[in-house]
Amino acid sequence: MSKGSVRALSGTTPDFVYKPHCCADCAIRHRAVCSYSTPAELALLEQTKFYRNYEPGAEIVTEGENTKVLGSVIDGVVALQKTLADGRRQIVGLVFPSDFIGRPLRPIAPYDAVAVTPVRMCLFDRSKFEAILAENANLERRLLEMMLDELDAAREWMLLLGRKTATEKLSSFLMILSRRASALNGMPVANGLEVPIPLTREAIAEFLGLTIETVSRQFSLLRKRKVVDLPSKRAVIILDATELQTLAGSGWEDVSTNAVA
Amino acid sequence: MSKGSVRALSGTTPDFVYKPHCCADCAIRHRAVCSYSTPAELALLEQTKFYRNYEPGAEIVTEGENTKVLGSVIDGVVALQKTLADGRRQIVGLVFPSDFIGRPLRPIAPYDAVAVTPVRMCLFDRSKFEAILAENANLERRLLEMMLDELDAAREWMLLLGRKTATEKLSSFLMILSRRASALNGMPVANGLEVPIPLTREAIAEFLGLTIETVSRQFSLLRKRKVVDLPSKRAVIILDATELQTLAGSGWEDVSTNAVA
DNA sequence: TGGCTATCTTGATCCAGATCAAAACTGTAG
DNA sequence: CTACAGTTTTGATCTGGATCAAGATAGCCA
Numbered sequence: 001m002s003k004g005s006v007r008a009l010s011g012t013t014p015d016f017v018y019k020p021h022c023c024a025d026c027a028i029r030h031r032a033v034c035s036y037s038t039p040a041e042l043a044l045l046e047q048t049k050f051y052r053n054y055e056p057g058a059e060i061v062t063e064g065e066n067t068k069v070l071g072s073v074i075d076g077v078v079a080l081q082k083t084l085a086d087g088r089r090q091i092v093g094l095v096f097p098s099d100f101i102g103r104p105l106r107p108i109a110p111y112d113a114v115a116v117t118p119v120r121m122c123l124f125d126r127s128k129f130e131a132i133l134a135e136n137a138n139l140e141r142r143l144l145e146m147m148l149d150e151l152d153a154a155r156e157w158m159l160l161l162g163r164k165t166a167t168e169k170l171s172s173f174l175m176i177l178s179r180r181a182s183a184l185n186g187m188p189v190a191n192g193l194e195v196p197i198p199l200t201r202e203a204i205a206e207f208l209g210l211t212i213e214t215v216s217r218q219f220s221l222l223r224k225r226k227v228v229d230l231p232s233k234r235a236v237i238i239l240d241a242t243e244l245q246t247l248a249g250s251g252w253e254d255v256s257t258n259a260v261a
Numbered sequence: 262m263s264k265g266s267v268r269a270l271s272g273t274t275p276d277f278v279y280k281p282h283c284c285a286d287c288a289i290r291h292r293a294v295c296s297y298s299t300p301a302e303l304a305l306l307e308q309t310k311f312y313r314n315y316e317p318g319a320e321i322v323t324e325g326e327n328t329k330v331l332g333s334v335i336d337g338v339v340a341l342q343k344t345l346a347d348g349r350r351q352i353v354g355l356v357f358p359s360d361f362i363g364r365p366l367r368p369i370a371p372y373d374a375v376a377v378t379p380v381r382m383c384l385f386d387r388s389k390f391e392a393i394l395a396e397n398a399n400l401e402r403r404l405l406e407m408m409l410d411e412l413d414a415a416r417e418w419m420l421l422l423g424r425k426t427a428t429e430k431l432s433s434f435l436m437i438l439s440r441r442a443s444a445l446n447g448m449p450v451a452n453g454l455e456v457p458i459p460l461t462r463e464a465i466a467e468f469l470g471l472t473i474e475t476v477s478r479q480f481s482l483l484r485k486r487k488v489v490d491l492p493s494k495r496a497v498i499i500l501d502a503t504e505l506q507t508l509a510g511s512g513w514e515d516v517s518t519n520a521v522a
Numbered sequence: 523t524g525g526c527t528a529t530c531t532t533g534a535t536c537c538a539g540a541t542c543a544a545a546a547c548t549g550t551a552g
Numbered sequence: 553c554t555a556c557a558g559t560t561t562t563g564a565t566c567t568g569g570a571t572c573a574a575g576a577t578a579g580c581c582a
Contacts, residue, residue: 084424089424092420110417137398141395144404152371158418158419159343159345159351162470163349166538200560201559201561212560213539213540214538216561220562233547472569473529474569476530478531494530
């Protein structure tokens, strides 16, 4: 097996870019961990924050290592993944813009975080962030809220991994991406919607607990059934949203905020 | 199929017992959500708290319903479970004494919480708890810490559900119970240790994403290999802890605090 | 003590998804 | 345009765990 689509060592040094933007202009300002913060708190964060870009395949945090940074995804998609000794791999979370990466209050990362698209992060030094966190209830409150949402999403995913069929798994996955593409608010998914797929087939397989071949076959099946069209390998067009929802089985109707991570 | 080992309606009215103990004497005082609280905070909680007992099979919270209570498990084991429309069921978390049940900041429960043994809970009215939470940073800090631990455990479980074989799954499960039985501190698992299993075969199957028959066969296999002995259906004796750890595959070496929930 | 019922084990067979193998695409560098 | 390397699709076969079907075991109550 090749090292996989999510290569650990692509040799790309991440770009460092310090404080080019002020928080007020930030695209994720109203959804990120800082969204409850007062101007005073924000000023504190602004002093410490810095930006960094990652190429696809670059590791943002590494399982088992002492993580020195944590922060929010501004743009791009990050996969959280765990790997068994023999190389079997499971993606245990997808992280989208405004979501938070990193575990305050525990230095050792329990999983890898790998950029699956070009990623831009708003980062903090871990110990500095923890110090600010301890003093700022709004920040802590928002972080708690976000972690509770992620926990719900993780449990929803456990149901998928433990009990759903391959068709249900891929349909659920496409439904999530569709909801995200459809609107950040609660708009339903309309037929004809084109949904970009930011993952390779291999990454999808690792997310769904399947093989790459099964994922490919399920895509073909959904196309044959006229549920979706496949204009390219990195996008689908929803032809029958109702049927896709049915195929996905129950769940996800209500997971409002953080769909997958 | 029968309604399963985890029956929703066993007709048992939960016992109500108000404030029989003071927090200072509480067995889970040093591990629960209140463990960082000052005496002043504790007094607030003590005013609001009440105890309730549940028989095996009783629902503590119900998926989709507006939950009015949340709180800590004092004694017993609770399963968090999600069910698909056709009845397929997945246990998405096991909750042990000192763990917290319920989602502050969201009224609708995303899963059932069902007692699998006789359970004693220390409960709070949800809105009252939220009010106290908003004012007491120590409580919020501890809750955040616990939710982060649960999130790590949930992701570890996603790896198991998505990628591990039946043997690895059952071995991992027994390893977790063994660690918990061995010591609440970090003591290693010794050969000869008798580990009680608080779940029926059906509940184990629902936790591991397997069928009851496969679970039973894996038990028999582990016995045949002299890895464990089965003195009764509700306990195992560890004969070869090293081998059990190997069979479990990687993971769980470091999950210190909250093993499963 | 002996049925009765629920739980668990074991055996036989089946099948969804894995594995093995080979085309068919899709860039992209020369 | 062409060669090459990575990705995706499709086909053929295999297999781990599911499903179907009996038994075995263990409470528990009459």
